[in-house]
Amino acid sequence: MDDHIHPEPTSFISKYIFSHDHKVIAKQFIFLGLFGLLFGGVMAMIIRWTIAYPGEPFPVLGKLLFSDTNGLLSNDRYAMFFTMHGTIMIFFAITPILIGGFGNFTIPLMIGARDMAFPTLNMLSFWAYFVSVLFLAGSFFVPGGASAGGWVAYPPLASTQFQAGWGHTFWLFAIYFVGASSTMGAINYITTVIRLRAPGMGWFDMPLTIWGLWLTAVLNALFLPVLTGGAILMILDRVAGTHFYTAASLGQKGGDPILWQHLFWIFGHPEVYILILPAWGIVSDLLSFFSRKPAFGYRVTACAMIAITILSALVYGHHMFTTGMSPMLSESFQILTMIISIPAAIFFENWLHTIWHGQIRLATPMLFSLGLVFVFGLGGLSGLYLGSIATDLYLHDTYFVVGHFHLTMAAAVLFGSFAAIYFWFPKMFGRMMNDTLGKIHFWLSVVPLTAVFVGMLIVGYAGHHRRTPSLQAYEYLKPLQQMNVWITVAALSLGAAQVLFIINFFMSLFAGPKAPNNPWGVGTLEWMLPSPPKYYNFEKIPNIYYGPHEYGNPSVKDRDWVGQWEDPKNPGSGGPNAH
Amino acid sequence: MRLLKFAPPAYLTKYAAWLTGIYLAFGHGIVSAEQVPARYTPPTDISVDGHLFDSLFILVTWMILGLFVAMTAILIYSMIAFRQKPGKRAVYEKGDSKKDAVKSVAFAIAIFLGVDGPLLGFSHRDVIDNFWNFPNTKEIDNDKDVLRVEVLAQQWAWNFRYAGKDGKFNTADDIVTLNDFRVPVGRKVLLQLTSKDVIHSMFLPNCRIKRDANPGEITRMWFQTKNDAVGDYQIACAQMCGYAHYLMQGSFKVLSEQQWTDWYGESARISENWATAQNEFEGKHAELKARNNYSWGWEWKSQPPQ
Ligand SMILES: [Cu+2]
Ligand SMILES: [Cu+2]
Numbered sequence: 001m002d003d004h005i006h007p008e009p010t011s012f013i014s015k016y017i018f019s020h021d022h023k024v025i026a027k028q029f030i031f032l033g034l035f036g037l038l039f040g041g042v043m044a045m046i047i048r049w050t051i052a053y054p055g056e057p058f059p060v061l062g063k064l065l066f067s068d069t070n071g072l073l074s075n076d077r078y079a080m081f082f083t084m085h086g087t088i089m090i091f092f093a094i095t096p097i098l099i100g101g102f103g104n105f106t107i108p109l110m111i112g113a114r115d116m117a118f119p120t121l122n123m124l125s126f127w128a129y130f131v132s133v134l135f136l137a138g139s140f141f142v143p144g145g146a147s148a149g150g151w152v153a154y155p156p157l158a159s160t161q162f163q164a165g166w167g168h169t170f171w172l173f174a175i176y177f178v179g180a181s182s183t184m185g186a187i188n189y190i191t192t193v194i195r196l197r198a199p200g201m202g203w204f205d206m207p208l209t210i211w212g213l214w215l216t217a218v219l220n221a222l223f224l225p226v227l228t229g230g231a232i233l234m235i236l237d238r239v240a241g242t243h244f245y246t247a248a249s250l251g252q253k254g255g256d257p258i259l260w261q262h263l264f265w266i267f268g269h270p271e272v273y274i275l276i277l278p279a280w281g282i283v284s285d286l287l288s289f290f291s292r293k294p295a296f297g298y299r300v301t302a303c304a305m306i307a308i309t310i311l312s313a314l315v316y317g318h319h320m321f322t323t324g325m326s327p328m329l330s331e332s333f334q335i336l337t338m339i340i341s342i343p344a345a346i347f348f349e350n351w352l353h354t355i356w357h358g359q360i361r362l363a364t365p366m367l368f369s370l371g372l373v374f375v376f377g378l379g380g381l382s383g384l385y386l387g388s389i390a391t392d393l394y395l396h397d398t399y400f401v402v403g404h405f406h407l408t409m410a411a412a413v414l415f416g417s418f419a420a421i422y423f424w425f426p427k428m429f430g431r432m433m434n435d436t437l438g439k440i441h442f443w444l445s446v447v448p449l450t451a452v453f454v455g456m457l458i459v460g461y462a463g464h465h466r467r468t469p470s471l472q473a474y475e476y477l478k479p480l481q482q483m484n485v486w487i488t489v490a491a492l493s494l495g496a497a498q499v500l501f502i503i504n505f506f507m508s509l510f511a512g513p514k515a516p517n518n519p520w521g522v523g524t525l526e527w528m529l530p531s532p533p534k535y536y537n538f539e540k541i542p543n544i545y546y547g548p549h550e551y552g553n554p555s556v557k558d559r560d561w562v563g564q565w566e567d568p569k570n571p572g573s574g575g576p577n578a579h
Numbered sequence: 580m581r582l583l584k585f586a587p588p589a590y591l592t593k594y595a596a597w598l599t600g601i602y603l604a605f606g607h608g609i610v611s612a613e614q615v616p617a618r619y620t621p622p623t624d625i626s627v628d629g630h631l632f633d634s635l636f637i638l639v640t641w642m643i644l645g646l647f648v649a650m651t652a653i654l655i656y657s658m659i660a661f662r663q664k665p666g667k668r669a670v671y672e673k674g675d676s677k678k679d680a681v682k683s684v685a686f687a688i689a690i691f692l693g694v695d696g697p698l699l700g701f702s703h704r705d706v707i708d709n710f711w712n713f714p715n716t717k718e719i720d721n722d723k724d725v726l727r728v729e730v731l732a733q734q735w736a737w738n739f740r741y742a743g744k745d746g747k748f749n750t751a752d753d754i755v756t757l758n759d760f761r762v763p764v765g766r767k768v769l770l771q772l773t774s775k776d777v778i779h780s781m782f783l784p785n786c787r788i789k790r791d792a793n794p795g796e797i798t799r800m801w802f803q804t805k806n807d808a809v810g811d812y813q814i815a816c817a818q819m820c821g822y823a824h825y826l827m828q829g830s831f832k833v834l835s836e837q838q839w840t841d842w843y844g845e846s847a848r849i850s851e852n853w854a855t856a857q858n859e860f861e862g863k864h865a866e867l868k869a870r871n872n873y874s875w876g877w878e879w880k881s882q883p884p885q
Contacts, residue, residue, distance in 0.1 A: 247795025327711050
């Protein structure tokens with residue numbers, strides 16, 4: 001593989017647009033993802049505002065966006081907003097940032113490869129993704145507006161009978177291209193990790209970040225095609241008049257609307273782990289890096305990740321307890337779901353054990369990692385109520401569910417993304433981010449974020465069902481209005497805090513202090529390279545002698561870390577490959 | 580919790596909005612919540628099984644609260660006690676021995692058995708003995724012990740059908756109501772549900788249950804109200820069913836035995852009269868018989884799919 005060095009592209013287009021370089025593709029994904037995050041975030045603010053302040057237009061934006069309705073978010077637009085908020089946040093913010101972005105950036109660098117196994121496929125994966133973005137953005141402008149049946153798009157509500165127009169069809173095309181993109185990316189990641197690890201790097205010498213990303217890729221390759229296939233059937237239903245998801249009772253030839261729920265959740269539950277596994281991996285590494293202590297029980301953590309990956313494929317029925325699924329099946333899904341507690345408990349144990357008796361540096365990436373442990377703890381524990389049938393029968397489709405999955409998928413994954421951005425920013429752009437601003441950003445985020453989603457758990461418990469722009473139709477929901485106002489206040493504060501991140505990001509991008517090769521004193525392979533690394537990363541592929549978490553090794557005297565590439569005969573010296 | 584009992588003062592909400600950087604002091608105030616006393620727990624429990632949910636929820640909360648507090652305490656303690664001190668090194672502890680692995684797996688299994696175990700056990704018991712322990716439909720041929728009701732959900736309303744005098748569904752003397760669900764207090768109620776259009780979900784928050792109403796199939800749900808449950812409640816649609824989903828509420832009245840006899844007797848009488856008139860009419864105009872459109876109902880399924 002050493003001889004596969006192509007010359008560096010010179011034209012702007014081949015360097016920055018149609019790039020084969022995994023580092024450039026990573027940045028493309030991250031910028032798109034951050035844009036998606038901003039977009040989805042503003043939508044969330046408008047949604048929250050509508051619930052809390054009925055009849056009040058959202059400041060400034062309301063009048064601009066909804067001039068025809070006096071600046072108010074009408075009911076049909078409200079449905080579009082929460083549908084698109086979910087879709088954007090999942091497929092167009094978190095997926096591109098953590099998987100497309102940091103997957104691309106870290107995999108070759110951390111395993112000692114010059115690029116992905118299939119650079120052209122990698123480029124195609126991004127451009128398929130871009131096509132998907134175009135479809136999604138376009139769907140806002142077609143007659144009838146964007147998809148409005150919830151991000152789960154249950155038929156018959158998702159059929160042309162109840163959502164005429166091209167909005168939902170565009171949505172399906174967007175999903176189709178996201179699926180294609182993710183499948184291409186997954187094949188690439190899986191192959192790269194299997195084939196291109198630097199000599200000496202066994203499976204259990206890989207950073208846990210790579211474990212997380214690799215297992216995510218496996219799940220992506222297995223389960224996104226299920227969603228993509230399901231979406232094709234729905235496109236056929238909408239465009240070609242087939243009846244895969246129509247119910248016989250509608251006076252038409254019958255398929256089965258519930259079929260979509262099965263296909264969707266066979267994908268949908270693994271999707272939760274597709275999103276969270278990279279964050280877990282990153283945080284497992286960062287907790288060790290910033291505690292200056294080896295990751296406790298590394299192998300057990302990796303095996304717990306594998307176990308969760310397998311289990312995630314077997315539990316999807318817990319989303320369907322109220323559909324009338326057979327009790328036997330429901331109970332089986334209930335038990336399998338609960339078993340996930342075992343590997344999850346192992347993570348928490350090992351995370352806490354890693355920081356215990358460490359020498360903790362509370363830099364921004366570490367704060368966000370600790371924050372992830374906290375919010376994921378809340379999210380994971382609140383999942384117990386939903387995995388058990390007797391409690392789910394009441395809590396299903398309430399804000400309890402919304403709070404729960406936001407704590408796991410949104411809060412935890414968001415914190416994982418922020419940890420990753422603050423941590424790898426120097427390597428990615430060659431400049432340091434401002435640590436003080438970063439810390440303020442963390443504290444101003446973690447407090448309102450917890451308030452928002454714990455608040456949702458509380459109103460859900462009190463009976464507030466989902467997808468309600470107003471509570472006034474129900475006597476028993478009126479007492480929850482105050483709590484909802486509080487949630488909105490917290491959400492707006494959370495949104496406001498993100499301005500600090502945007503400022504920090506762009507200021508550092510253009511004017512941050514130059515980053516040294518290894519600002520954090522970390523021993524994984526990317527930190528032996530200059531910041532940012534050169535095209536094709538490694539002049540000479542390093543040999544691997546150490547695991548990724550050699551901190552406080554007593555055989556090394558003058559510093560508390562050892563690079564994976566360093567010669568064990570002379571560790572701590574920087575080794576033959578050090579720059 | 581005490582703090583939360585008050586609506587946030589207007590200046591605070593305004594301040595938060597200002598913080599977003601988009602509230603440019605446009606001068607219009609923020610509507611504060613209608614002054615209803617706040618509630619943070621489920622609405623009144625009116626069914627004989629509802630307490631099963633309530634107690635299980637509290638039990639789980641206490642169990643995981645222990646875990647959560649321990650975790651948070653360790654996080655905060657570590658952040659303070661193990662802050663980096665110059666010149667100091669962390670313990671070089673990899674935790675990669677067999678013993679460590681066994682220990683952590685054993686601990687995780689202990690948590691599973693200690694927390695998930697009881698939860699699974701109670702959930703299994705409650706589902707099998709109560710929530711999904713449907714009254715035996717084969718033995719039901721009148722509504723004396725178990726009141727049967729057919730529910731047809733549609734965008735955005737609830738239709739209810741009672742059997743009427745003849746005890747048979749989908750006949751001319753059925754009692755049919757719109758968004759008006761009445762049951763006698765203390766009697767078991769067995770529902771069969773379906774939908775005319777999209778998927779809905781019949782949610783009775785006061786009974787701690789819900790069940791989807793799917794087009795093309797019949798699902799079922801049952802509950803029994805407590806003897807002191809007489810009163811007015813609400814049905815919610817829990818499943819997203821279109822842009823007016825949030826308005827899809829129905830009235831749910833639990834009647835005393837006397838009120839029930841009055842209402843049901845009167846309704847059955849009207850339905851019967853109507854049925855008689857209908858029969859007479861059909862006797863004269865046989866060609867119109869097939870056209871009757873009172874029959875969205877179905878023959879009661881004595882053996883439902885599940
Ligand atoms: Cu799930
Ligand atoms: Cu509905």
